[in-house]
Amino acid sequence: xxxxxxxxxxxxxxxxxxxxxxxxxxxxxxxxxxxxxxxxxxxxxxxxxxxxxxxxxxxxxxxxxxxxxxxxxxxxxxxxxxxxxxxxxxxxxxxxxxxxxxxxxxxxxxxxxxxxxxxxxxxxxxxxxxxxxxxxxxxxxxxxxxxxxxxxxxxxxxxxxxxxxxxxxxxxxxxxxxxxxxxxxxxxxxxxxxxxxxxxxxxxxxxxxxxxxxxxxxxxxxxxxxxxxxxxxxxxxxxxxxxxxxxxxxxxxxxxxxxxxxxxxxxxxxxxxxxxxxxxxxxxxxxxxxxxxxxxxxxxxxxxxxxxxxxxxxxxxxxxxxxxxxxxxxxxxxxxxxxxxxxxxxxxxxxxxxxxxxxxxxxxxxxxxxxxxxxxxxx
Amino acid sequence: xxxxxxxxxxxxxxxxxxxxxxxxxxxxxxxxxxxxxxxxxxxxxxxxxxxxxxxxxxxxxxxxxxxxxxxxxxxxxxxxxxxxxxxxxxxxxxxxxxxxxxxxxxxxxxxxxxxxxxxxxxxxxxxxxxxxxxxxxxxxxxxxxxxxxxxxxxxxxxxxxxxxxxxxxxxxxxxxxxxxxxxxxxxxxxxxxxxxxxxxxxxxxxxxxxxxxxxxxxxxxxxxxxxxxxxx
Numbered sequence: 001x002x003x004x005x006x007x008x009x010x011x012x013x014x015x016x017x018x019x020x021x022x023x024x025x026x027x028x029x030x031x032x033x034x035x036x037x038x039x040x041x042x043x044x045x046x047x048x049x050x051x052x053x054x055x056x057x058x059x060x061x062x063x064x065x066x067x068x069x070x071x072x073x074x075x076x077x078x079x080x081x082x083x084x085x086x087x088x089x090x091x092x093x094x095x096x097x098x099x100x101x102x103x104x105x106x107x108x109x110x111x112x113x114x115x116x117x118x119x120x121x122x123x124x125x126x127x128x129x130x131x132x133x134x135x136x137x138x139x140x141x142x143x144x145x146x147x148x149x150x151x152x153x154x155x156x157x158x159x160x161x162x163x164x165x166x167x168x169x170x171x172x173x174x175x176x177x178x179x180x181x182x183x184x185x186x187x188x189x190x191x192x193x194x195x196x197x198x199x200x201x202x203x204x205x206x207x208x209x210x211x212x213x214x215x216x217x218x219x220x221x222x223x224x225x226x227x228x229x230x231x232x233x234x235x236x237x238x239x240x241x242x243x244x245x246x247x248x249x250x251x252x253x254x255x256x257x258x259x260x261x262x263x264x265x266x267x268x269x270x271x272x273x274x275x276x277x278x279x280x281x282x283x284x285x286x287x288x289x290x291x292x293x294x295x296x297x298x299x300x301x302x303x304x305x306x307x308x309x310x311x312x313x314x315x316x317x318x319x320x321x322x323x324x325x326x327x328x329x330x331x332x333x334x335x336x337x338x339x340x341x342x343x344x345x346x347x348x349x350x351x352x353x354x355x356x357x358x359x360x361x362x363x364x365x366x367x368x369x370x371x372x373x374x375x376x377x378x379x
Numbered sequence: 380x381x382x383x384x385x386x387x388x389x390x391x392x393x394x395x396x397x398x399x400x401x402x403x404x405x406x407x408x409x410x411x412x413x414x415x416x417x418x419x420x421x422x423x424x425x426x427x428x429x430x431x432x433x434x435x436x437x438x439x440x441x442x443x444x445x446x447x448x449x450x451x452x453x454x455x456x457x458x459x460x461x462x463x464x465x466x467x468x469x470x471x472x473x474x475x476x477x478x479x480x481x482x483x484x485x486x487x488x489x490x491x492x493x494x495x496x497x498x499x500x501x502x503x504x505x506x507x508x509x510x511x512x513x514x515x516x517x518x519x520x521x522x523x524x525x526x527x528x529x530x531x532x533x534x535x536x537x538x539x540x541x542x543x544x545x546x547x548x549x550x551x552x553x554x555x556x557x558x559x560x561x562x563x564x565x566x567x568x569x570x571x572x573x574x575x576x577x578x579x580x581x582x583x584x585x586x587x588x589x590x591x592x593x594x595x596x597x598x599x600x601x602x603x604x605x606x607x608x609x610x611x
Contacts, residue, residue: 088520
């Protein structure tokens, strides 16, 4: 368990954050820039001192004003991957990687060779940081943090400084940290696509406060958190498993309680649990089941909630799952359409999702090892 | 060596000895003061800054006189040093080195302080998250990254030392073989009739020495620069 309860005043900005997160999987700290994400991570690392509070990791206290404990960063044993890499320019890649490796002690829990293989660093070892690409630098930075044998890995927007192809290059490596090394990670980001792909637990930060803590599916399905999870990008995240591949048309089918979602082909094995984010603006509603329509994903849905958005739009929360396993989806339609269709809470309608709206960025592998797995067993 | 006369060799060797000794002894103090001025806030910081820089703005004779009062055999500190450690700076090459060190100190501290202020503290923070304590961070990150500034400081202090005249002659006088460095020997030659050709030779020797020091530092600085940009 990662327990955080800290307060700090920085000029006019006041950070007062309190949350607890499991020490397995990836916990994402999500919020706009200026929400206090980096400050919070720096407090965990010991680089910024809270005015008051307590930070503990599996019961081991790292900071406590009450107990007068403030471990310096070098004694916290947390790995930190910074947004800008921060490689030492005067060391080779190998020198950077081994900088934090503990000198004494027997076999390392995370051995050098394993990290080099995992992050594909073998060809870079004798190079110097100055002539690495942005993506390569960030891989070295991740390896360097891992080889310090941390109890927890902190990653502060590790992809923010990279362009889209470099991001796509690094993401699989971070997935492998989660799936192969089983190291707990606190991951700071303001990109929903990274959360869908990586995070298990989501901590929503807003103006220095924790607005909500929960699973990605839970928090993204809440209409009241819309301003924080993003208006334009707003949408629900659903869990599913790979149920089939249609080679002829290059499609994959994802099964969830209540139906099957057709998406563009995914190179993932059958039965693999995945997560799909379906944006509210990509979901249309119909009062009766439409026929002769290009949209292949048509799900019977029950309306749970209707929330007016700004201006002419409303957000409609729907359930497209089964009685035992509700699956929440959102749809963003115009207020006029809602009135003309007679949209009201409790009514049964059909939800239409365009296959092309679901690209690779909206889909993430999902670690089957955590609490949500019972949802998939029933399929 | 037939090119140089014994007097020239003596003056050159003494200059080098005084130069190296003054730089080596003041180096740790320079690093310490640079660190205090760049990284610490404390009452009296402006005063310390001022004292360190005084030799740069005072007439060298004043510095020499002050050294004589403080470090002479009868001086406040000098007498104590002689009694406790048997060390004396009066009228020997150590005194010349002390005068050079004091005169070159502000130049050394300035260069080091500037480079220390340019060291990316985020790299030091990164080192600490990797388990390095403050001493290891200083030795493995801070010092290597400020190396160009240390080099510049050392070269400037060395150059100041081999050109030092006023403070040295006031403090330890002009004694051949003891305190008569190149500039002092040159000065002595200009005071005797017919000394001009020999003075020319010493002047040329001073120019060569200064050029050699500058070229050497330029070569090292280039290598360091490449290394610190993370390419070579």
